[in-house]
Amino acid sequence: xxxxxxxxxxxxxxxxxxxxxxxxxxxxxxxxxxxxxxxxxxxxxxxxxxxxxxxxxxxxxxxxxxxxxxxxxxxxxxxxxxxxxxxxxxxxxxxxxxxxxxxxxxxxxxxxxxxxxxxxxxxxxxxxxxxxxxxxxxxxxxxxxxxxxxxxxxxxxxxxxxxxxxxxxxxxxxxxxxxxxxxxxxxxxxxxxxxxxxxxxxxxxxxxxxxxxxxxxxxxxxxxxxxxxxxxxxxxxxxxxxxxxxxxxxxxxxxxxxxxxxxxxxxxxxxxxxxxxxxxxxxxxxxxxxxxxxxxxxxxxxxxxxxxxxxxxxxxxxxxxxx
Numbered sequence: 001x002x003x004x005x006x007x008x009x010x011x012x013x014x015x016x017x018x019x020x021x022x023x024x025x026x027x028x029x030x031x032x033x034x035x036x037x038x039x040x041x042x043x044x045x046x047x048x049x050x051x052x053x054x055x056x057x058x059x060x061x062x063x064x065x066x067x068x069x070x071x072x073x074x075x076x077x078x079x080x081x082x083x084x085x086x087x088x089x090x091x092x093x094x095x096x097x098x099x100x101x102x103x104x105x106x107x108x109x110x111x112x113x114x115x116x117x118x119x120x121x122x123x124x125x126x127x128x129x130x131x132x133x134x135x136x137x138x139x140x141x142x143x144x145x146x147x148x149x150x151x152x153x154x155x156x157x158x159x160x161x162x163x164x165x166x167x168x169x170x171x172x173x174x175x176x177x178x179x180x181x182x183x184x185x186x187x188x189x190x191x192x193x194x195x196x197x198x199x200x201x202x203x204x205x206x207x208x209x210x211x212x213x214x215x216x217x218x219x220x221x222x223x224x225x226x227x228x229x230x231x232x233x234x235x236x237x238x239x240x241x242x243x244x245x246x247x248x249x250x251x252x253x254x255x256x257x258x259x260x261x262x263x264x265x266x267x268x269x270x271x272x273x274x275x276x277x278x279x280x281x282x283x284x285x286x287x288x289x290x291x292x293x294x295x296x297x298x299x300x301x302x303x304x305x306x307x308x309x310x311x312x313x314x315x316x317x318x319x320x321x322x323x
Contacts, residue, residue: 003094062092066116118291148176
């Protein structure tokens with residue numbers, strides 16, 4: 001079968017497409033004919049050996065897919081031919097992939113395969129971040145960094161769907177601001193000077209939650225944007241720099257910094273992802289959760305897809321169309 005492989009840790013340009021053996025499903029696994037695969041920042045990090053998951057070379061990246069069941073255990077509740085979305089962890093940039101039954105879910109008929117592949121990582125992460133780690137309450141205000149990216153647009157939509165009041169998006173330019181507004185943000189501010197803009201928008205009160213997949217030099221001003229009892233959710237570091245915090249800021253203002261590692265959590269909590277998916281489905285069916293697709297690339301153009309994320313050009317979700 002055709003697949004993209006990371007054969008060296010020299011960045012996105014070194015990813016190769018070629019023939020590899022088909023995967024064999026083990027106990028408790030399904031085999032999926034992949035129609036589309038989501039491309040996310042962890043895959044960019046994997047091309048340089050910078051992600052916490054470091055498989056032996058060579059390996060096929062790709063954690064989130066959508067497609068059709070090719071085989072499934074009799075007691076899985078899934079049948080050959082079912083349309084599904086899945087979190088496969090690895091192997092998704094290929095014509096076939098194996099996924100755990102517990103990480104595979106029926107894809108609503110209202111969604112295309114491309115839209116389905118855009119769901120698992122970003123929307124489950126946003127749900128975990130805002131509801132489990134952030135303890136989002138009705139009418140609370142949320143500030144979202146990187147708001148035009150995959151995690152950012154998912155966080156905007158999940159926040160609104162689950163009761164947030166004001167959602168403020170932070171973007172680097174006006175074109176990305178339009179993407180954030182289309183995703184459901186109430187207000188958009190530019191990254192340059194965002195703290196003062198947030199102060200004005202919240203009448204000097206600040207926001208209850210900051211969603212931060214960016215890191216870098218925005219971090220301190222994000223803390224300054226929090227209201228008393230506010231929570232800053234650390235999701236990633238697409239800016240490249242891992243920031244530090246002087247904990248006296250937390251003490252003086254009664255605020256929290258909370259790590260969000262969805263993948264590590266769910267691998268230790270069987271059944272949790274199924275609960276998440278069940279909570280998301282009504283909002284998927286209603287149209288409240290619908291990933292904006294920034295670009296769709298064929299498998300042979302995987303390098304260009306990864307570059308779009310690496311260069312921070314993506315406005316929405318980047319997807320590979322496999323078949």
